[in-house]
Amino acid sequence: MHLSIKIIFCLTLIIPPVVSAKFTLIHNVTGYTLERTGNLKQFSTLVFKDGKIVKTGDKSLLKNYPKAHKINGNNKYLLPGLIDAHGHVIGLGQNLSRLDLRNTKSKQEIGEKLKVFAKDKTGWIIGRGWDQENWPVQQFPTASDLDIYIKDMPVVLTRVDGHAIWANTKAMSLASISSSTLAPNGGEIMRLDNNNPSGVFIDKAENLINEHIPKSTKNEINHALNLAGEHLLSLGITSVHDAGIDLTTWQVYKQRSKNKSLPFRIYAMLSASDPSLEKMLNAGTYQEQNDFLSIRSIKVYADGALGSRGAALLEDYADRPQHKGLMLESQNQLEKLYTQSFKHGFTANTHAIGDRANKTVLDAYESVFKKTGGRLLRNRIEHAQIVHIDDIPRFKKLNIIPSMQPVHATSDMHMAPIRLDDKRLVGAYAWQTFIKQGSHLAAGSDFPVELANVFHGFYSAVSRMDQNQQPEKGWFYEQALSRKQAFKAFTLDGAYAAHQEFKIGSLERGKWADFILVDQDIFKAPVSQIYKTQVLETWIAGEKKYQKRISN
Template identity: 45%
Template structure:
């Protein structure tokens, strides 16, 4: 463990999350969050330069690996990198930290997550990994018994993991609660499982038509089953009780503190509504953001129009930059909402959902580009990806906006002929390696062998010269970036399956994987000159890790243990 004899008390106030709404301060998750917050309170503030030595240091320089044994920083920024002991002997740093042989890496960046959703997930019913509909309902009933919330909320169910692989029914949740509404998001956030009370409050019954870009699943008699896909979820969402800005800020802070414990020093928050912007600004004004945030405005929230009109918001220290928008072109593969050019292989007649008409999608892309915002469009299916690239091609020329570095979020199922278009247009592929290992057991059934050639094709994109960024899509996937590094390198789940990796021709090197979560993610946020690597003049965003990422067995990468996380020269997390 790293010596902390040189650290001093820093005056930071980290609010402890409320014990209501499902928070359990005795739970392992909450203990970790509180530990992170307490450690951050004792973060280091240097009165002069600080030297951290006796480390196994790595950084990337345009993809090339560089090693060092010591690093010096003063206030927020790095002042020197020392390749060996002889070199750092020249340092006149007044404070010195013995790294005790730990590995030091650039702070990791998650280029696609949902911070507010993650914060809420930490305080609601946890259904990730639950193995049946009945087990999920039991967990809901247990949570409801200990909660007085007007709504029972949760997330994480995945019917693909269940024995019958079928979508669940409202009756199971009615047994858990008939008086309070229950709303449980699927793991990908693109389907919602609700009870009868929630359907009643949303005004959904047998006569309710499917909305454009959405589907109400129905039984043989035409009655809603309790599962709503994509835009069909909106009626239930509209019935959710309001949340205050202060409460939203607490959700955000809880999530960001937890992210720091996994070695993340920055995250890109995909789809930020106006209330979330205000909550972030509250935290920023109090200097209470544990890690950096790069926000993507929800272009469909009319209350964000004022921010669009005013132009990008770039903070002097880059703790809170909001200079992009998020648009969704289609749904997700697991709920068969991803828009495909041909039928799903396991459900003939179903091609998925386009969430916006061509006219509406083009309008929002165009107005965001005109306002000087980077456009980040969710596209999973091959039809959606082609459609987005087509609109980008014409509108980038119209607005002369290539310098804004527009992105396709997920870039998941591509026609082979679309892969070179990313580089040709300067469009970034923002990908999530753990989606490949999570989807491997159902993607083949959904797509068939032929379409897998361009699916989760990270190596093919890199070989084509595409600029890429890596993330997790938390809370859809676990936010630990070492899970993503492991998935990118091995193409295996954490139980080492399948042997040799899934679609092994798409494996990438450890350097390429690390670049996704450092240099690549920084470039995708227009921040590559200040974060994403360790060099003089860059912010001192770094992590100390117990294992050597480049020397450890690749199958064990996901087990890497973060010892400390530093942002702008301040320690924001230390392992208990």
Template identity: 45%
Template sequence: MKSPLLTLAALLALATALPNSAQAQQRSGGTVTIVHGAEAIYTADPDRPTAEAFAMQGGRLLMVGSERPVREAYPDARSLDAEGRTIVPGFIDAHAHLSGLATSLLQADLVGTSSPDEIVQRLEDFAEERGLPEGAWLTGRGWDQNDWPGDASFPTREVLDEAFPERPVWLTRIDGHAGWANTAALEAAGRENIQGADDPEGGKIIRNENGEPTGVFVDAAMGMVSEAQPELTRAERVEGLRRALEQTRSKGLTGVHDAGIGMETINIYKEAIDEGNFPLRVYAMVDGRGDAFDHFCESGMMTGQRGLGYGGRLAVRSVKFYMDGALGSRGAALLADYSDDPGNRGLLRREPSAFLNDVNAALDCGFQVNTHAIGDRANRVVLDAYEQARATAGDTDPGRHRIEHAQILAPADLERFATLGIIASMQPTHATSDMPWAGERLGEERLETSYAWRSLAESGAHLAFGSDFPVEDVDPLEGFYAAVTRQDAEGNPESGWLPSERVSRRAALRSFTRGAAYAAFQEDHIGSLRAGKRADFVMLSRDIMQVPTDEILGAEVAATYLDGEKVYEMGSK
């Protein structure tokens, strides 16, 4: 038994040392900087939601609180005046495609096109601007037939053939779950073989009344054409990544969960980190059971110190699976027919028994499992598999498994997220993008438990918010605005779409910061402004927690800080 006198002596020694701890930290870790002068500092820390100032050193937060005690603790600190801006933790996008954004920035941008004619015009302009050689593939992304006049039916290859009779054209739909090819692309991919092929598991070849491919391929069928196009060179991929990182840091993103990448992409990221050209923390999900899955299963997860991974920038400990497609292309797997397409219930990308085997294999390796599921049938299959697999999993099961999107839920399944400890990784702007036509796809009854952020949160489920860029815009403020208003940028509908599912501003900020960090096992190190965590924060031109909602989208990112270092400043190149 320890002596009571010895214990008391130890406590007195500790108490005596505490007043000098600030000076000791200053001496050991370089210059201390105090950030002050903000309109407001929102910490996303439930124990101290707001603050007046904070001190940081060596990329770490030392103290967060009222300005006077912070200054008294660090009297010799350097000063960083926020000049009346609002400070929030660095935004973390819990579901995005950084490598997909990089690729899209090298292609024709078709987002916002209102007709096939406008698409053709943009393609012609792009080909001319880039000086594409004769016969080179012309690629683009962003078309959405729901935005065109008429009955929102899929386009056909003849539209593209007229403008590009010899150049292969391949255009990815905005959600990444359908592709549109011209005849030259079909010829390059083997038109006769495609015409005689059956629909692959989890995919669909859209055909005309004569059984001929129209040029549109959904989900797993997309590879029939996309795999025929030349791969990007490494130099092109590096350039695309550079452009993508310019966008992420300018929008206040300090973290991104990259949903579905392979070893080549991981190695390109590592190379950029080694060169000091990676101003972002990436939490990577390997793409299914491929080379990256095997590599990390055999060699162990890439978590590094503090769980932040390689160089504090790249963590790998999760796998991305697909259970269905997207609602816009009617590939989301539903329990009942689409209201606007009788007889069609969408597509399961994987048979339930095969998916269960995948989950079991992932748990045996120690992966967190993150599965794309949009339709209510897909969500039920995933929840069932998670429940069954975890009941027999061993010590390698890390927990905190996720469903990516979780858009359409059967009422009986909504509370299973909390019961099973499943994280709902959701994208607020999907609701405001889909709202003009989601009711036609689903009918009013199914809408009651669709895009149900608030209901899930109130049931006790953990929420993590993201954007799914490049499906949606990179800007997290658009997601924040959508979460609290359920309106589009013009303020429509006036009362919000399915307004009972709006969340508070505090809940929206939490889901884009601390909630996202929790979904990556990183909440002890990032996601809120708290002493001991990394100094990742954003300065905004407006107080998004207080201004009228119609002014939120007017806020601009004035500066982005990662590890206490400024990686972006408005107006600088």
């Protein structure tokens, strides 16, 4: 009797109770997802459990899962969570609380905004978003243009592309900038006729000023992350490839991952210019169990940007003779960075905009692949904006992913023809050429350079027009994407570029239940209306993270 009781008691200890898992079922939707075959599947019902997709199908699933928690989608449109393959999360969050100069039309307008913003403030005044191409006189500004409005506090305003800053005299004084100050390699100090610095510093010369601005604390970075999270979730973005993080942000991300408090999925690239790069690489790659944080790549800068004439070109700028832009790293230095990255098992993702930069980066990748390997790490070129037509096939040959931002084309289409000639524009923003050769095109926005709204990028990708439907037939329309291609670039190919195509990017069995509900059918709506798409709900791992407030 005692033996029997003992056996029964032991059995009750080792046999766990049967727990009935709860299914959730969303029905009465028009849903779209890509399948592994490449087909675009349409469905009306989605089932998920424990944060992962169980099945998509028609309304018969209601009978198959009678005890599921049911949600009526009320004829909304359901898509996989959107992936922005190139953004700057903390920069976006900081911008939301700094002076926003996007779409300003003159130096005077900026000055008035600056005066209002600086009222009752102390310390450094920071802003971003100016673009001299939008002004009546399309020339770089000067420090004296800012001194008129603010002269007793240091002011630093970053150009919209992040590759030039505009400082007032106080900021230059605090940084000990004078006529004898030399620009570092990979940078340029714009000068007045008397050789004094004008107040504009390009690419690596930015740091002559920026190193004097107080560094962000962990609390400030956490605050910026929270602000960015609220904003991006409202836009249906469930995963971001954060293009270049410093040591402090790396520490914050890992702590937030440990605390399970990251607002969305982040594929973070370590900034190759951070002095602590080797320390971060030595810590190894990082993959959070629930895929909210992945750290397995570095971000390298090869050149500057087209708008500030820092993009490195093979031939002179059409509007600035004897100037070919700036290489921020030599081919030899690029090879050292790639070798260092590959040694630790990290992918190398490289910013390259001009055709000379893209060629140099491809040469560097090819050289390192021959010496040490690394070809299968899904290395990327970020932007790949102006590529010599002979170099485009090399992306496929070397397994380099073009990580491109469709909205850049429609933002640049008035400026690019001034900087370049027609011959060089043949390989510019050449999305369709890349896709036809079999390249995975990972699409993003480059926020806060551009707005973070993916549907703006989707619209640019399929139309090659601005939001006024200009030019009428689209700028180099032969490079436009189909809606299916654009959808893939912002979902499954974005996942592929982060080694996550078996986890996110589509609504297939076993993947995370990351999805959004929107107010219109992006596959059937008029092209002119696509950019107006509104996100109504955002879900990550089967949990609702955002719901649009309906105003009365």
